[in-house]
Amino acid sequence: DGGITQSPKYLFRKEGQNVTLSCEQNLNHDAMYWYRQDPGQGLRLIYYSQIVNDFQKGDIAEGYSVSREKKESFPLTVTSAQKNPTAFYLCASSMGQGFLYEQYFGPGTRLTVT
Amino acid sequence: GQQVMQIPQYQHVQEGEDFTTYCNSSTTLSNIQWYKQRPGGHPVFLIQLVKSGEVKKQKRLTFQFGEAKKNSSLHITATQTTDVGTYFCAGPAYNNNDMRFGAGTRLTVKP
Numbered sequence: 001d002g003g004i005t006q007s008p009k010y011l012f013r014k015e016g017q018n019v020t021l022s023c024e025q026n027l028n029h030d031a032m033y034w035y036r037q038d039p040g041q042g043l044r045l046i047y048y049s050q051i052v053n054d055f056q057k058g059d060i061a062e063g064y065s066v067s068r069e070k071k072e073s074f075p076l077t078v079t080s081a082q083k084n085p086t087a088f089y090l091c092a093s094s095m096g097q098g099f100l101y102e103q104y105f106g107p108g109t110r111l112t113v114t
Numbered sequence: 115g116q117q118v119m120q121i122p123q124y125q126h127v128q129e130g131e132d133f134t135t136y137c138n139s140s141t142t143l144s145n146i147q148w149y150k151q152r153p154g155g156h157p158v159f160l161i162q163l164v165k166s167g168e169v170k171k172q173k174r175l176t177f178q179f180g181e182a183k184k185n186s187s188l189h190i191t192a193t194q195t196t197d198v199g200t201y202f203c204a205g206p207a208y209n210n211n212d213m214r215f216g217a218g219t220r221l222t223v224k225p
Contacts, residue, residue: 033213042120042202042215043157059212090156099206099213100145102159 003027004106006091011111013085021076021109023091032074033092033103036060043090049074050097078111085113116141116207120216128224133190135219137203144206146179146186151218152199160188160201193223 004025013019025032031050035043045058049068063082068074074093078085088110092103117140127133137146145164149157161170163179163186170177176189190197200218207214 035215040123040217042118042217043204043213044215045213048213056211059214098210102147102162103149103157103213104159105156108156 004091004093004104006089006106006109008109009107011109013111013113015113016080017113018080019078019085019111019113021078021089021091021111023074023076023106024072025074025091025093025104025106026072027093027095027104028071029093029095029104030071031094031097031101032068033094034058034064034066034074034076035090035092037088037090037108046076078113085111087111116212116214118203118205118214118216120203120219122219123217124220124222126222126224127193129195130192133193133197133221135188135201135203135221137186137188137216139184139205139214141207142183144183144210146183146203146205148177148186148188149202149204150199151202155199157202190221193221195223195225197221198223 007022033048034046044060046064047066049055065077090108091106094101094103119138147162148160151157167181168179174191178187200220202218204215
């Protein structure tokens, strides 16, 4: 079964703690992405990676960090510096680079920070 | 910076009625993609349009890309309850280092 997995589905943290969200894909896709979705809004790009060991900031990268050590994995760390971390986080992947290909999304992680 | 605007924000229709959502970008797009997100779910790719003036159909769904490649529309004929969800348009930023999504149109269908 090919696809993207994100875990956990729901995550609760106290303010001031860093938290890492998992994203794994077995589609053999080169590019991977992290988006944030707030209620009633569209998706906003946090980070993306077009190749292993390389990644670029998206529109709202402040307070987040990523790594891409393996093609299949693209974890996102929400740091304590992120002022409004409570949101729905979506990971995606695509066959090619440059936002020219359809993106496949994982089921998402709902993060609540109190 | 580049903005992608989508209207309407909400649309409530009676089953069998038609539905249209419109997407407008402040800059020319190399391509536009449409996604559907069911309540509580994740976005699912519907289609990509690349050429100026392109029209594509998927059963009851018709997608158009404007001549200037700055606007697009999605039209659903004879809506069904399975069409419920939020429809998003998305396109690459002008410098191709970002993907800009519209805020989405949330469609509800009354049986």
